[in-house]
Amino acid sequence: MPHTEVERKYREKLNAELERLRRAVPMLPQSDATDTGAVKPSKSMVLAVAIDYIKELERQRDAAVEEVERLGGKMRFGRAGVRKREDGDA
Numbered sequence: 001m002p003h004t005e006v007e008r009k010y011r012e013k014l015n016a017e018l019e020r021l022r023r024a025v026p027m028l029p030q031s032d033a034t035d036t037g038a039v040k041p042s043k044s045m046v047l048a049v050a051i052d053y054i055k056e057l058e059r060q061r062d063a064a065v066e067e068v069e070r071l072g073g074k075m076r077f078g079r080a081g082v083r084k085r086e087d088g089d090a
Contacts, residue, residue, distance in 0.1 A: 022046045025053045 022028050022041065028049055031038035041049070 018043055018046055021050055025050050027053055 023030065025046070028041055028046060029038055031040070
């Protein structure tokens with residue numbers, strides 16, 4: 001396979017994953033390819049906003065865990081970093 005074709009496939013895969021990330025982050029424009037007037041965010045903007053969004057979700061998770069613990073619930077990390085109640089309730 002020629003190098004140019006390998007590079008093209010690499011770029012296509014990378015762009016597809018960036019598009020998937022853009023669609024997963026609600027703070028980014030959610031326009032379809034049919035929206036001609038919508039401005040598509042740059043790749044660096046997609047990454048920066050996604051990082052901010054993840055940090056915000058982590059902050060909200062930590063606040064929720066603190067609230068549960070403040071109310072007397074004990075939490076522990078379960079599979080995939082999800083916190084579960086120690087008494088067996090999920």
